[in-house]
Amino acid sequence: MRVRFVALSGFLGAGKTTTLGALARLLETRGRRVAAITNDQGEQLVDTRVAATATGDVAEVTGGCFCCRFDDLEAVVTAAIERGADTVVAESVGTCTDLQATVVRPLRRRYGDGFTVAPLVAVVDPIRHAGLGRSLTLRDERSDLAYLYDRQLADADVVAVNKIDATPREDVERTIADLRRRYPHAGVLAYSATTAEGLAALSGLVADDDGDGAAAVAARDLDIDYDRYAAAEAELAWLNHTVRLAPAGAGPVPPARWGAAALTHLRTAAARNGWTIGHAKVAIEAGGRLTKLSLVDAARPPVTDLDAAPGSTTTAGPATAVVNARIACRPQDLDEAVLAAVAAADGVTGTVSTPHAGPPASFAPTYPTPTHRIPSTPT
Numbered sequence: 001m002r003v004r005f006v007a008l009s010g011f012l013g014a015g016k017t018t019t020l021g022a023l024a025r026l027l028e029t030r031g032r033r034v035a036a037i038t039n040d041q042g043e044q045l046v047d048t049r050v051a052a053t054a055t056g057d058v059a060e061v062t063g064g065c066f067c068c069r070f071d072d073l074e075a076v077v078t079a080a081i082e083r084g085a086d087t088v089v090a091e092s093v094g095t096c097t098d099l100q101a102t103v104v105r106p107l108r109r110r111y112g113d114g115f116t117v118a119p120l121v122a123v124v125d126p127i128r129h130a131g132l133g134r135s136l137t138l139r140d141e142r143s144d145l146a147y148l149y150d151r152q153l154a155d156a157d158v159v160a161v162n163k164i165d166a167t168p169r170e171d172v173e174r175t176i177a178d179l180r181r182r183y184p185h186a187g188v189l190a191y192s193a194t195t196a197e198g199l200a201a202l203s204g205l206v207a208d209d210d211g212d213g214a215a216a217v218a219a220r221d222l223d224i225d226y227d228r229y230a231a232a233e234a235e236l237a238w239l240n241h242t243v244r245l246a247p248a249g250a251g252p253v254p255p256a257r258w259g260a261a262a263l264t265h266l267r268t269a270a271a272r273n274g275w276t277i278g279h280a281k282v283a284i285e286a287g288g289r290l291t292k293l294s295l296v297d298a299a300r301p302p303v304t305d306l307d308a309a310p311g312s313t314t315t316a317g318p319a320t321a322v323v324n325a326r327i328a329c330r331p332q333d334l335d336e337a338v339l340a341a342v343a344a345a346d347g348v349t350g351t352v353s354t355p356h357a358g359p360p361a362s363f364a365p366t367y368p369t370p371t372h373r374i375p376s377t378p379t
Contacts, residue, residue: 002086002113002114002115002116003081003085003086003087003088003111003114003115003116004086004087004088004116004117004118004206004207005077005088005090005107005115005116005117005118006023006087006088006089006090006118006121006206006207007066007090007091007092007099007103007104007117007118007120007121008020008089008090008091008092008121008122008123009091009092009096009097009099009120009121009122009123009152009155009156010094010121010122010123010124010152010160011094011095011124011125011128011132011148011149011152011278012094012095012236012278012279012296012326013094013125013128013277013278013279013294013296013297014094014123014124014125014128014162015123015125015162015163015193015194016091016092016094016123017038017046017047017050017051017091018050018162018193018194018305019091019123019160019162019193019202020036020038020051020054020089020090020091021036021050021051021053021054021055021193022054022193022194022196022199023089023199023202023203023206023207024036024051024054024055024089025054025055026196026199026200026203027087027089027203027207028055030207032086032087032207033057033084033085033086033087034055034057034085034087034088034089035055035057035058035059035080035083035085035087035088035089036051036052036054036055036057036058036059036088036089036090037058037059037060037061037073037076037077037080037088037089037090037091038051038058038059038060038061038090038091039060039061039062039065039066039069039073039090039091039092039093039096040060040061040062040093040240040324041062041063041064041065041093041238041363041365042062042063042238042239042240042324042363043062043063043240044240044241044242044322044324045060045062045240045322045324046281046282046283046292046322046323046324047060047091047281047324048060049283049285049290049292049322050283050290050292050305050306053290053306057080057083057085059076059079059080060076061073061076064093064365064366065092065093065095065096065368066090066092066093066096066099066102066103067096067098067099067102067103067368067370067371067372067373068368068369068370068371069371070102070103070106070370070371070372071371073090073103073107074107074110077090077107077111087207094278094279094326095148095232095233095236095278095326095365096152096368097148097151097152097155097222097224097229098151098155098222098224098229098370098373099120099155100120100155100222100376101221101222101370101372101373101374101375101376102370102371102372102373102374104117104120105372105374105376106371106372106374109374118205118206118207118208119157119158119187119205119206120155120156120157120158121156121157121158121159121160121202121205121206122152122153122155122156122158122159122160122186123160123162124153124159124160124161124162124175124179125162125163125296126161126162126163126164126167126171126172126175127163127167127171127296127297127299127300128296128297129161129175129178129179130171130174130175131297132145132146132149132150133178143232144228144231144232144235145232145235145276145328147225147228147229147232148228148229148232148233150182151222151224151229153179153182153183153186154183154222154223155222156183156186157185157186157187158186158187158188158189158202158205158206159179159183159186159187159188159189160188160189160190160191160202161175161176161179161188161189161190161191162191162192162193163192163193163194164190164191164192164197164198165192165194165195165197166192166194172190176188176190185220187205189201189202189205194305220376221375221376221377226367226368229368230365230367230368233364233365233368234364234365235276235328236278236326236327236328236364236365237325237326237327237328237329237330237331237333237334237362237363237364238325238326238331238362238363238364238365239323239324239325239326239327239331239334239335239338239360239361239362239363240322240323240324241322241323241325241338241355241360241361242320242321242322242323242355242356242357243320243321243323243342243353243354243355243356244318244319244320244321244353244354244355244356245258245284245286245318245319245320245321245351245352245353246318246319246351246352246353246354247318247350247351247352248350248351248352249350251350253284253286253318253319253349253351254349254351255284255286255291255308255319255321256284256291256293256304256307256308257348257349258282258284258319258321258345258346258348258349258351259282259284259291259292259293259302259304259321259345260293260302260304261341261344261345261348261349262282262321262323262341262342262344262345263280263282263293263294263295263302263341264301264302265340265341265344265345266280266295266325266327266337266338266341267280267295267298267301267302269337269340269341270298270327270329270337271298271299273329273333275298275327275328275329275333276297276327276328277295277296277297277298277326277327277328278326278327278328279294279295279296279324279325279326280294280295280323280324280325280326280327281293281294281295281323281324281325282294282321282322282323282324283321283322284308284319284320284321284322285319285320285321285322286308286318286319286320287308289308290306290308291304291306291307291308292304292305292306293305320356321353323338323341323342325338325362331362331363331364332362334360334362335359335360335361335362338360338362339359339360
């Protein structure tokens with residue numbers, strides 16, 4: 001059996017990590033040996049912790065997108081194959097695009113016939129699409145973030161509309177129709193990574209070994225302005241911050257309540273200041289168990305994606321919380337907002353937090369400079 005590489009792209013907050021985990025679990029029930037790869041501009045990733053709950057073989061590429069850290073991606077893929085993986089599922093940074101030219105084709109050239117690349121999947125949140133879709137109609141006047149979002153979908157072979165369990169049916173159907181009109185080259189399907197409804201269809205597309213992988217190589221080159229791509233990434237402040245949590249008194253730390261309080265405070269700050277939330281995630285580990293919550297915009301409350309102790313409000317002993325936030329504001333403003341959110345969560349839960357490695361330190365990504373960029377038809 002040839003090794004299969006499955007790449008998931010899509011904008012921040014679309015549910016790529018949940019999709020990665022759901023696909024890994026489904027494929028492993030079918031006898032596949034799955035390795036997962038997460039990716040981020042920074043370190044201390046919530047996604048890596050979440051992926052580890054779905055498969056025991058997890059690696060990460062940090063410090064830049066797959067395209068700019070291709071050698072690192074190649075190294076972790078090779079290591080996964082050497083450990084016996086026959087399927088590698090990788091999720092790219094939520095602001096990464098141009099993957100056909102900078103990741104898919106270079107991987108095929110590097111590994112040759114023993115390696116097939118699945119059709120490139122872009123994961124979509126219907127509510128996010130409704131918001132960014134309004135900007136897409138403005139063409140050259142649209143925002144840089146909307147431009148980036150559009151280029152992610154234009155690059156994809158499959159556009160996968162996620163979160164159908166949490167979206168009204170008519171909104172899902174409207175999103176599908178709009179995507180088919182805008183991106184006629186791509187297959188469009190709908191599913192829920194949370195409930196697994198429709199997941200078998202997505203799995204069938206990305207894990208089908210009957211073909212030779214040719215469908216994964218788009219017979220087109222993406223028209224992309226890298227200056228606008230870079231400007232879109234630079235609009236967002238990026239923060240990965242870890243704190244240790246301890247109870248102030250005799251009671252244990254309540255992880256889900258702490259995470260909800262922190263993200264609610266951050267949501268309020270974003271709404272007050274008019275900041276666009278790419279995503280904000282909190283993962284709390286205590287006693288070897290993981291609780292994870294996420295926030296994808298200021299209009300929606302935080303969601304508990306994983307609960308270490310469902311039906312209970314506490315986890316015994318100290319805990320570690322990792323906060324990942326990508327928000328359109330100045331880096332120093334995000335630092336202050338996260339400090340305030342942590343303090344608010346401590347106040348609500350009676351918890352004492354201590355930074356793992358100093359105060360929050362947000363940053364803006366550097367200009368994307370791919371290691372390789374291979375056109376569909378070499379010149």
